[in-house]
Amino acid sequence: MIVKRAGALETGAFYTLALFFLFLFGFPFVLTFFMSFKSMPEYMAGNFWGLPKTVYFGNFRRVLAANFLVFFRNSVVVSSFAVFLTTLFASLAGYAFAKLKFRLSGLIFTLIIAGMMIPIHTTLIPIYQMNKFLRFTNTFAGLVGPYISFGLPVAIYIITSFFREVPNSLQESAHIDGASSFRIYFSIMLPISAPAISTSSILNFLSYWNEFIVAMTMLNSTNKHTLPLGMRQFYGTENVNIPAVLTAVLVGSLPVIIFYMFAQERVINGLSAGAVKG
DSSP, rough: HHHHHHHHHHHHHHHHHHHHHHHHHHHHHHHHHTTSSSSHHHHHHTOSOOOOOOOOOOHHHHHHHTTHHHHHHHHHHHHHHHHEEEEEEHHHHEEEEEEEEOTTTTHHHHHHHHHGGGGGGHHHHHHHHHHHHHTTTSSSSHHHHHHHHHHHHHHHHHHHHHTTTTTTTHHHHHHHOOOOOHIIIIIIIIIHHHHHHHHHHHHHHHHHHHHHHHHHHHOGGGGGHHHHGGGGGGGGOOOOOOHHHHHHHHHHHHHHHHHHHHHHHHHHHHHHTOOOOO
């Protein structure tokens, strides 16, 4: 009886905590959703927390008519290429650090991981000078390169940690069958690393999609701006159309939410499909 009561208390505490976090993280999204259907006069009249008195679609028309699709496309292109290349380089490096023995591997790995402690703002001037020398200023290539360098330390750490948990017997058996290191990487290690790759892809995609300071420094042309830069045009010189800004935030955040939902499912599937038996 005592055990059942303790179990009921633990279950009740768990759901209470879950509801608390659901409200804490879900309320801003719900508020933004309802705010996007309010007009600026209704907002100025003091209806901030309540439901919209009349459904207003003008904010969505204004967002989609203000080069929003161009900014959206630019963010998709930059984030997708950066995530793909970051994941490719990180998986190759992670396989080398975890399964291949070479001199100074520990020192090189430590130096790469130390890159996570370097603030992004301290690198803006050297990165800009490097892009200027390479004539990459105001180009997507000049943005993708820094993004990859910022995302590699985290991705390498996650993927290397995963590869180290994979038994060496898999690699040794493949070597006995005549497989090369690259064949082992592509045919064995890469498929079973889906959980680590999904996790690093989620983190890097969120970071790249929301990045502002590097994009503002490297991009000059309006038609090259990413979504965070494009949202600035909803700010006036004297006032701010809050419902329009929140509508842009809502529409801009939907791809991230959808990507996270699909990637999260991929992580769960990868944990079961990539399970390794010793």
